[in-house]
Amino acid sequence: MANDLDSLRQQMRAVTSEIMQKVQERMELARQIGEVKSRLDLDVRDEKVEQEVRLAVIRQAAAIGMDRDFALRLLNTLLTESEAVQAQGRKSAAPKQTHLAIFQKAKQLEASGKKMIHLEVGEPDYSAPESVGRSLAEAFRSRQYHYTETRGIPQLRNAIAKASGVGEDEVIVTPGGRFAVFSAIAGLLKPGQELITVEPAWPAYRECAEFAGVKTKVLRTTLEDGWTPDIDELKSLISEGTKMLAINYPNNPTGKILDRKTMSGIVSLARDHGLYLLSDEVYSDYAFRQFDSVLTHDYEKSIVVSSFSKTYAMTGFRVGYAVAEAEIIKKMTRVQAVGITSVAEPIQHAALAALSEDPSANVRIMEKRLKFISSKLKEMGLRFVEPDGAMYVYPELPASDDISVVESLLEKGVAIAPGSGFGDSYSKFVRITACRPEDELAQGLEIMSSVIRK
Amino acid sequence: MANDLDSLRQQMRAVTSEIMQKVQERMELARQIGEVKSRLDLDVRDEKVEQEVRLAVIRQAAAIGMDRDFALRLLNTLLTESEAVQAQGRKSAAPKQTHLAIFQKAKQLEASGKKMIHLEVGEPDYSAPESVGRSLAEAFRSRQYHYTETRGIPQLRNAIAKASGVGEDEVIVTPGGRFAVFSAIAGLLKPGQELITVEPAWPAYRECAEFAGVKTKVLRTTLEDGWTPDIDELKSLISEGTKMLAINYPNNPTGKILDRKTMSGIVSLARDHGLYLLSDEVYSDYAFRQFDSVLTHDYEKSIVVSSFSKTYAMTGFRVGYAVAEAEIIKKMTRVQAVGITSVAEPIQHAALAALSEDPSANVRIMEKRLKFISSKLKEMGLRFVEPDGAMYVYPELPASDDISVVESLLEKGVAIAPGSGFGDSYSKFVRITACRPEDELAQGLEIMSSVIRK
Numbered sequence: 001m002a003n004d005l006d007s008l009r010q011q012m013r014a015v016t017s018e019i020m021q022k023v024q025e026r027m028e029l030a031r032q033i034g035e036v037k038s039r040l041d042l043d044v045r046d047e048k049v050e051q052e053v054r055l056a057v058i059r060q061a062a063a064i065g066m067d068r069d070f071a072l073r074l075l076n077t078l079l080t081e082s083e084a085v086q087a088q089g090r091k092s093a094a095p096k097q098t099h100l101a102i103f104q105k106a107k108q109l110e111a112s113g114k115k116m117i118h119l120e121v122g123e124p125d126y127s128a129p130e131s132v133g134r135s136l137a138e139a140f141r142s143r144q145y146h147y148t149e150t151r152g153i154p155q156l157r158n159a160i161a162k163a164s165g166v167g168e169d170e171v172i173v174t175p176g177g178r179f180a181v182f183s184a185i186a187g188l189l190k191p192g193q194e195l196i197t198v199e200p201a202w203p204a205y206r207e208c209a210e211f212a213g214v215k216t217k218v219l220r221t222t223l224e225d226g227w228t229p230d231i232d233e234l235k236s237l238i239s240e241g242t243k244m245l246a247i248n249y250p251n252n253p254t255g256k257i258l259d260r261k262t263m264s265g266i267v268s269l270a271r272d273h274g275l276y277l278l279s280d281e282v283y284s285d286y287a288f289r290q291f292d293s294v295l296t297h298d299y300e301k302s303i304v305v306s307s308f309s310k311t312y313a314m315t316g317f318r319v320g321y322a323v324a325e326a327e328i329i330k331k332m333t334r335v336q337a338v339g340i341t342s343v344a345e346p347i348q349h350a351a352l353a354a355l356s357e358d359p360s361a362n363v364r365i366m367e368k369r370l371k372f373i374s375s376k377l378k379e380m381g382l383r384f385v386e387p388d389g390a391m392y393v394y395p396e397l398p399a400s401d402d403i404s405v406v407e408s409l410l411e412k413g414v415a416i417a418p419g420s421g422f423g424d425s426y427s428k429f430v431r432i433t434a435c436r437p438e439d440e441l442a443q444g445l446e447i448m449s450s451v452i453r454k
Numbered sequence: 455m456a457n458d459l460d461s462l463r464q465q466m467r468a469v470t471s472e473i474m475q476k477v478q479e480r481m482e483l484a485r486q487i488g489e490v491k492s493r494l495d496l497d498v499r500d501e502k503v504e505q506e507v508r509l510a511v512i513r514q515a516a517a518i519g520m521d522r523d524f525a526l527r528l529l530n531t532l533l534t535e536s537e538a539v540q541a542q543g544r545k546s547a548a549p550k551q552t553h554l555a556i557f558q559k560a561k562q563l564e565a566s567g568k569k570m571i572h573l574e575v576g577e578p579d580y581s582a583p584e585s586v587g588r589s590l591a592e593a594f595r596s597r598q599y600h601y602t603e604t605r606g607i608p609q610l611r612n613a614i615a616k617a618s619g620v621g622e623d624e625v626i627v628t629p630g631g632r633f634a635v636f637s638a639i640a641g642l643l644k645p646g647q648e649l650i651t652v653e654p655a656w657p658a659y660r661e662c663a664e665f666a667g668v669k670t671k672v673l674r675t676t677l678e679d680g681w682t683p684d685i686d687e688l689k690s691l692i693s694e695g696t697k698m699l700a701i702n703y704p705n706n707p708t709g710k711i712l713d714r715k716t717m718s719g720i721v722s723l724a725r726d727h728g729l730y731l732l733s734d735e736v737y738s739d740y741a742f743r744q745f746d747s748v749l750t751h752d753y754e755k756s757i758v759v760s761s762f763s764k765t766y767a768m769t770g771f772r773v774g775y776a777v778a779e780a781e782i783i784k785k786m787t788r789v790q791a792v793g794i795t796s797v798a799e800p801i802q803h804a805a806l807a808a809l810s811e812d813p814s815a816n817v818r819i820m821e822k823r824l825k826f827i828s829s830k831l832k833e834m835g836l837r838f839v840e841p842d843g844a845m846y847v848y849p850e851l852p853a854s855d856d857i858s859v860v861e862s863l864l865e866k867g868v869a870i871a872p873g874s875g876f877g878d879s880y881s882k883f884v885r886i887t888a889c890r891p892e893d894e895l896a897q898g899l900e901i902m903s904s905v906i907r908k
Binding site: 008015036049056060065078137143148176182204337338343 | 458459470472475521524557586587590594597600601602632633645658793
């Protein structure tokens with residue numbers, strides 16, 4: 001039998017060597033295809049061809065009794081490397097400027113003595129509720145600064161569960177909405193699987209997917225269509241490997257809220273294809289027309305992400321949460337256990353205090369400011385969709401590209417976010433944030449108007 | 455030229471199909487090898503054979519002009535799947551009980567009314583410094599609860615840098631030492647690469663590696679060798695794919711501090727093979743004999759992890775940090791930006807306050823308790839190495855296995871950690887924590903003594 005083992009191992013070595021040889025042949029073909037594409041000025045990536053290859057591999061796997069998930073994982077390794085080989089020698093796109101990069105630049109300019117109007121970062125200027133501060137102090141006094149359950153202290157999970165109409169096992173408290181997105185993507189998807197995002201979008205979905213080795217496919221929406229996603233186009237993007245759809249309404253950066261019919265269409269599509277539906281609802285309190293959480297659609301594979309950051313001006317507390325079925329929460333909890341153990345206990349008590357506060361004054365401020373910004377942008381003659389919610393307006397620039405406008409404005413003491421930070425196709429847009437008092441908004445928009453007119 | 459493209463794509467499809475065919479042949483061989491191994495009662499994984507295959511692939515890649523990293527990545531995908539195929543049908547090991555699982559169980563028993571003595575969790579019972587509470591309250595009053603730089607507020611990074619004798623760019627503030635470990639492993643290593651841990655070990659290194667698709671190799675140390683790693687054995691574990699070595703002194707769970715000669719040997723080995731050296735020094739203040747940080751060895755690829763949790767009894771604040779070269783910190787910062795944006799600002803101010811406090815009273819308490827535990831364990835006739843530092847004693851049980859002792863003790867109201875939670879080979883050990891007052895320790899150890907004698 002030990003001889004058997006030796007003989008089998010010898011065969012194993014031979015077949016391994018053949019695999020490597022064939023793979024290298026494939027890479028050589030990829031290189032040649034890359035050259036031809038470059039001469040024809042074609043994109044390296046061709047979703048349609050990839051999709052055909054994927055289907056062929058699935059058929060073959062079924063025919064030869066190969067594990068399908070493994071076959072797709074392997075194919076993905078090959079496709080990713082082929083793309084890299086094909087892209088060699090091509091000019092790479094300039095590194096993208098996101099709103100955060102502009103925020104850091106603005107901060108540096110401020111540090112060197114320049115006065116700055118911050119219309120780039122989604123951080124409300126008003127104060128967190130006083131009860132939050134009291135809770136923080138009380139947590140220290142009562143020595144509530146120990147390890148907690150990974151998914152959060154029961155009191156806070158209970159309060160969130162009650163407010164969301166779900167069970168306590170269907171809630172996890174996370175260090176910010178971002179980590180809820182992170183743990184959903186890393187906990188539910190495998191490397192090589194696909195996530196669909198609806199752009200323009202907060203870059204976190206794509207960043208978390210990239211980190212987890214998950215591919216991102218993009219459904220583009222347009223100003224012309226009022227930022228409403230096209231359900232048929234969305235359907236055409238779904239393939240074998242697609243496992244999650246990430247949406248965000250009220251939307252950052254457009255302020256869009258979908259009507260119930262469109263949302264139902266999205267949920268049906270997710271249901272038909274068994275996709276996780278990651279619904280980032282951190283702006284749900286800033287809704288100036290009817291907004292229904294995805295929870296109202298009763299789809300068992302949805303994950304709602306929320307946060308204390310925006311509603312209660314608690315960005316720097318880094319605390320958010322997710323609501324989903326218990327099995328999903330368990331997988332997210334596992335990621336949280338590996339990464340951070342638990343959210344700081346005093347912070348969880350602060351969040352609990354915030355939940356009892358009424359944010360409606362904040363919401364009124366935000367709505368008033370967004371109306372003000374909209375009126376000013378109309379005066380400038382810019383095209384945009386008036387926001388239904390959230391904290392932003394996303395106008396189209398008349399001519400020049402976003403980065404040059406953003407940089408001219410930085411020099412003049414105004415920071416706004418470039419549209420291309422929310423998706424490759426949006427370099428004609430900029431995002432303006434309503435997180436400063438009206439007189440500052442007026443000043444900033446006045447300067448923006450003068451820069452655009454030039 | 456478009457015809458060229460079609461023809462190349464046809465060839466591509468053919469070669470892709472051949473690859474899948476060959477891979478499936480390989481899996482069939484793996485299955486047969488698995489059967490033979492099962493009959494011979496051999497382990498599924500054979501490091502030596504894997505190592506040979508790896509070397510053969512590296513040689514072949516060089517010969518046929520294939521990218522070496524890609525070849526190894528691909529091989530790893532194949533090896534992982536082969537292992538899974540070989541393991542099919544085998545009894546899987548019982549799910550491991552870690553100290554955290556026992557902690558959760560003990561908490562549940564407490565919730566149902568049972569009194570518990572907690573000797574399982576590494577969470578000091580004394581209070582955090584009063585200045586920490588004042589700082590927390592002051593941060594709220596002065597509205598310091600906003601997004602900060604991802605790597606942490608400058609004041610805190612400065613203070614840490616000064617204390618560590620490095621530059622401000624060489625520090626990152628993280629949500630606990632755990633996230634420093636996480637971001638080092640996820641930020642510096644690629645899937646398929648290898649990390650070596652020295653066991654017994656805190657399970658986080660292995661958990662983070664698994665999460666990132668990084669393989670873990672284990673250097674076992676023994677009570678007989680006084681928990682000192684064997685440098686030659688360590689050397690023999692290093693292969694092409696090995697990229698990081700994780701060490702932890704003063705050690706959790708053994709309390710060991712290495713002498714300078716052994717540490718120099720480890721650093722030299724890391725240097726010779728270009729390995730990152732992740733040195734978890736969260737217990738460095740709890741050192742009862744000379745302890746030198748790995749920073750004193752001046753190795754440019756070392757990463758020192760530390761935390762405010764243990765020294766200042768701030769476990770539930772979830773704040774730690776890492777010190778490394780600026781380029782390494784940048785890569786860790788990128789992971790932090792994707793996962794959490796930044797550590798909560800009030801928490802960072804609390805940590806800054808803690809840095810000015812003198813922890814020596816805490817250190818004296820811990821040393822005294824560890825001596826007390828040691829004397830009691832000697833009375834029980836158990837074998838163990840007296841701790842040089844940290845907060846634990848790791849004795850060997852006379853006969854029975856750890857889980858049965860741990861469970862009997864739980865019933866009797868004492869929680870201790872099973873040794874096997876720190877590595878597969880340690881089911882004859884348990885870990886006892888010195889984080890409770892001496893009278894509770896005495897009580898708990900008395901009960902343990904009676905359980906063991908049975």
